[in-house]
Amino acid sequence: MSHIVSPLDSGLQSPQPNTLEPDTLAGRLWAAGELGPIDDLMTAAVSSLKLSDAELADLRLYAEERSWAIQALAEAFQQPEDEPDLYPTIASFWLELRFDWQRHNEVMNYAATRMTPLPRVVGHGAVSSAILGRLEDLLSPQHRDQLSQHAIHLLEGVLPASYHAANSS
Amino acid sequence: MSFVNDTILANLPNMSRTEADAAPIGIVQVDDQGAIKLYNKWESEMADVPVTSAEGRNFFTQVAPCTNNRLFFGKFKDGVAQGALDTEFNYTFSYKMKPTNVQIRLYRHPSSRTNWVFVAPRAA
Numbered sequence: 159m160s161h162i163v164s165p166l167d168s169g170l171q172s173p174q175p176n177t178l179e180p181d182t183l184a185g186r187l188w189a190a191g192e193l194g195p196i197d198d199l200m201t202a203a204v205s206s207l208k209l210s211d212a213e214l215a216d217l218r219l220y221a222e223e224r225s226w227a228i229q230a231l232a233e234a235f236q237q238p239e240d241e242p243d244l245y246p247t248i249a250s251f252w253l254e255l256r257f258d259w260q261r262h263n264e265v266m267n268y269a270a271t272r273m274t275p276l277p278r279v280v281g282h283g284a285v286s287s288a289i290l291g292r293l294e295d296l297l298s299p300q301h302r303d304q305l306s307q308h309a310i311h312l313l314e315g316v317l318p319a320s321y322h323a324a325n326s327s
Numbered sequence: 328m329s330f331v332n333d334t335i336l337a338n339l340p341n342m343s344r345t346e347a348d349a350a351p352i353g354i355v356q357v358d359d360q361g362a363i364k365l366y367n368k369w370e371s372e373m374a375d376v377p378v379t380s381a382e383g384r385n386f387f388t389q390v391a392p393c394t395n396n397r398l399f400f401g402k403f404k405d406g407v408a409q410g411a412l413d414t415e416f417n418y419t420f421s422y423k424m425k426p427t428n429v430q431i432r433l434y435r436h437p438s439s440r441t442n443w444v445f446v447a448p449r450a451a
Contacts, residue, residue, distance in 0.1 A: 203425045263393045263421050270419060271398065280419065280426045291423040310388050310395060
């Protein structure tokens, strides 16, 4: 019987204690999604940002949702024979987080050039980056590089028609 | 006034690793494509990236992917293409680290045609 509780149903109850074998990929994934260390990373990352209580609560919900999603994945793929499917799903989740972080990174830096800092965006970027780092440890260095390069090359040349019109000779 | 003093700039083509590691700012030498040729101690500690993990890899796409955009890498590429690069701007590093406000200077040394990324902390 699943003991995973959806954040939408529960108001984000803490997950049940981990029953997964710690040395398995699913067990290590569960550990990567533990809210305590993620919360610690988040607190350290946003300590210098001027965030309101509401913004901090929003950021904590953002972190909790991702923690829940990671542990739901671990629990769903917990059998040893699931590992060939779990590993690429982790890679997919990593890509999803990377694109999330990338968007926040672009927004925070472009906003800064216009002298309109967005601490809430900086906070979200910091949290997605921290969680990204925890998932990244489950992938081989070769796959991390491969996925990063694919993520970059995927968007190369994706430019609006107005850019091509302005730059055509 | 730049955070990179004239002594550092004057010494650039011949800067030893010891001299680079003694600097109180980040000093990264990259080739025209962005591959790191020298990554100094200050930068390594700020980014928490070992020197051996950085050198030989691309600064903009592999070591500091938060710089892979028109604001940063775009300026570098434009400068290299024009054969002239000397620009300073503010930036926030954010990849797998606490958001860190920095000053950046991208510089192409004219006579040696070597490329440099200088990094220093900046108050918010």
